[in-house]
Amino acid sequence: MTGGVKAARLVAVAVLPAELAVGVCLVAGVRIPGAVLAGAEGAVLLGVVLEAVVLGRLWRAGRRAGAGRRAAAAGALRTVVPLPVRRLVGHELRALHSLGLWVLRRRHGVPEGAAPAPYTGPQTAMMYGLVFVSVVETVMLALLVPWPVVHRILLVLDVYGVLLVLALHAACVTRPHVVGPDGSLRVRYGALFDLRVPAASITAVRVERRFPQGRLVQLGPDGVLDLAVGGQTTVTVELTAPLGFLRPLGRRGKAVAVRFHADDPRAVVAALTRARTAPSTIPDLPG
Numbered sequence: 485m486t487g488g489v490k491a492a493r494l495v496a497v498a499v500l501p502a503e504l505a506v507g508v509c510l511v512a513g514v515r516i517p518g519a520v521l522a523g524a525e526g527a528v529l530l531g532v533v534l535e536a537v538v539l540g541r542l543w544r545a546g547r548r549a550g551a552g553r554r555a556a557a558a559g560a561l562r563t564v565v566p567l568p569v570r571r572l573v574g575h576e577l578r579a580l581h582s583l584g585l586w587v588l589r590r591r592h593g594v595p596e597g598a599a600p601a602p603y604t605g606p607q608t609a610m611m612y613g614l615v616f617v618s619v620v621e622t623v624m625l626a627l628l629v630p631w632p633v634v635h636r637i638l639l640v641l642d643v644y645g646v647l648l649v650l651a652l653h654a655a656c657v658t659r660p661h662v663v664g665p666d667g668s669l670r671v672r673y674g675a676l677f678d679l680r681v682p683a684a685s686i687t688a689v690r691v692e693r694r695f696p697q698g699r700l701v702q703l704g705p706d707g708v709l710d711l712a713v714g715g716q717t718t719v720t721v722e723l724t725a726p727l728g729f730l731r732p733l734g735r736r737g738k739a740v741a742v743r744f745h746a747d748d749p750r751a752v753v754a755a756l757t758r759a760r761t762a763p764s765t766i767p768d769l770p771g
Contacts, residue, residue, distance in 0.1 A: 578675035579651035586654035601661035606714020667759035709739035718749035
């Protein structure tokens with residue numbers, strides 16, 4: 485990796501927080517001294533120019549190698565912008581989009597004939613509790629903080645924090661697990677995790693309540709992948725062979741079994757069993 489690309493990757497990591505900080509101050513009505521604002525925006529502008537130059541060079545190199553316009557642009561972005569940054573931005577955008585789906589009472593990725601399986605039961609009270617605490621915190625800070633500038637900045641951050649909590653919950657509501665009519669399974673957690681399990685990869689499925697300790701997505705030493713909600717899983721799916729999956733920040737792994745939570749695990753097991761054992765609609769070929 486060349487020095488220019490390394491510098492551009494560092495800029496990609498630094499520009500977003502810097503622009504966010506400046507934006508929060510401006511939205512909050514903070515009067516930033518002209519020299520400070522000019523210096524900050526100048527540094528950001530230089531960083532953007534550097535990124536544009538590096539992206540342009542990588543795009544032209546991709547075009548010379550025979551890639552199309554869109555493929556060359558995508559390759560340049562993958563080279564310059566670190567994967568965790570791309571993943572985080574993508575998660576946030578999809579979560580905010582889910583707010584609109586939530587208001588319209590629509591679901592994402594549930595085709596006709598498929599069976600959605602909600603999983604938000606154990607976390608709904610906690611999510612609304614976080615929203616309530618954030619609102620109370622905003623009100624208390626408005627009463628206790630005597631400095632208008634600090635109060636405005638905290639107000640913007642608190643409102644955005646409430647919005648993100650609601651967006652995370654909306655993403656979980658509008659993106660349920662899905663049992664396909666062909667017996668396939670789609671295991672999700674909001675906009676953060678999405679695993680598609682083909683019907684042919686499933687050997688067994690059962691209701692099994694467990695309480696794994698650790699992170700949201702956790703791969704055990706035995707190759708079992710746990711996707712816990714509220715600290716619990718209720719459905720276990722055994723696989724014919726290790727299946728690849730993508731963690732929220734982009735790391736890859738392989739699982740020999742998947743355990744996840746569903747609010748109605750028996751309905752999920754019944755839907756999977758029914759779809760996998762249904763007679764084929766393809767007529768037999770003549771002998």
